[in-house]
Amino acid sequence: MTENSYSRGLEQKTPNVARIYDYMLGGKDNFACDREVATLLLNNPRTAAAVRANRRFLIRAVRYLAEEVGVRQFLDIGTGLPTQENVHEVAHRYAPDARVVYVDNDPIVLTYARALLDCPNVRIVDGDLRRPTEILENPEVRQILNFAEPVAILLVAILHFVIDEDNPYDAVATLRNAMAPGSFLVISHGSADESAEGFSEAAEQAYNSATVELALRSREQVARFFDGLDMVPPGVVAAQSWRPDISPDTGMPLGVYAGVGRKPGG
Numbered sequence: 001m002t003e004n005s006y007s008r009g010l011e012q013k014t015p016n017v018a019r020i021y022d023y024m025l026g027g028k029d030n031f032a033c034d035r036e037v038a039t040l041l042l043n044n045p046r047t048a049a050a051v052r053a054n055r056r057f058l059i060r061a062v063r064y065l066a067e068e069v070g071v072r073q074f075l076d077i078g079t080g081l082p083t084q085e086n087v088h089e090v091a092h093r094y095a096p097d098a099r100v101v102y103v104d105n106d107p108i109v110l111t112y113a114r115a116l117l118d119c120p121n122v123r124i125v126d127g128d129l130r131r132p133t134e135i136l137e138n139p140e141v142r143q144i145l146n147f148a149e150p151v152a153i154l155l156v157a158i159l160h161f162v163i164d165e166d167n168p169y170d171a172v173a174t175l176r177n178a179m180a181p182g183s184f185l186v187i188s189h190g191s192a193d194e195s196a197e198g199f200s201e202a203a204e205q206a207y208n209s210a211t212v213e214l215a216l217r218s219r220e221q222v223a224r225f226f227d228g229l230d231m232v233p234p235g236v237v238a239a240q241s242w243r244p245d246i247s248p249d250t251g252m253p254l255g256v257y258a259g260v261g262r263k264p265g266g
């Protein structure tokens with residue numbers, strides 16, 4: 001990924017990851033160039049299901065954290081464009097006092113989110129997962145979140161946009177080290193090994209014409225992001241199979257792994 005590939009997100013002629021995803025979720029904040037790439041991706045019928053499964057995993061994970069284990073602080077890196085059931089809305093349903101910081105490096109996302117997320121205890125901050133220390137030391141982040149207390153760090157459908165050359169494992173280790181005992185790490189990740197035949201190739205081609213390279217990883221590679229954490233059952237599984245509240249698991253591989261890990265102690 002080139003350093004400033006996201007700055008091109010402001011152009012209406014360059015497809016953009018957040019807007020492509022917005023279109024695939026049924027949103028309206030996208031341009032013709034985004035819809036073209038999304039349409040290519042959606043040519044594979046599993047892609048639409050994968051996008052929905054990812055978003056539903058995010059919602060279930062936030063609900064689990066806020067309702068079942070009492071997390072009151074959320075750091076959501078790779079927020080995406082505001083949609084239905086944003087993280088703070090789900091968290092506030094179960095914990096009205098929850099504090100949420102959203103982080104994204106896409107100027108479009110920041111502009112839309114700042115306009116729409118006008119809510120006390122919720123902040124949207126410009127930051128890049130590849131520079132985690134800057135996120136952790138950002139005064140706006142520190143105003144809302146106290147890293148001496150348990151926090152949930154969400155990396156949902158973002159790590160597959162961070163290629164190995166950009167050291168994603170070091171970035172995630174920095175975040176894990178900053179978390180207090182009893183904190184949680186939530187990850188979902190696109191994968192090639194679970195996908196329908198041809199999906200990963202098609203996805204890579206489509207995204208290559210957009211603003212980023214795609215780094216699909218195996219289940220084992222995804223599990224490594226949780227090093228040192230205790231996995232919340234059922235561990236790293238297909239996104240649709242992570243504590244499903246209905247029975248959406250048709251057994252169809254969708255190419256997205258998901259898991260939640262807890263830092264021991266606390």
Ligand SMILES: C[S@@+](CC[C@H](N)C(=O)[O-])C[C@H]1O[C@@H](n2cnc3c(N)ncnc32)[C@H](O)[C@@H]1O
Nearest residue numbers: 018021078079080104105106128129156157161
């Ligand atoms: C596919 S969306 C995921 C949105 C949401 N997390 C979800 O799963 O529904 C990926 C988001 O990650 C952001 N992103 C990609 N690389 C990033 C990076 N290095 N730092 C911060 N944000 C990044 C994109 O701008 C986009 O908004």
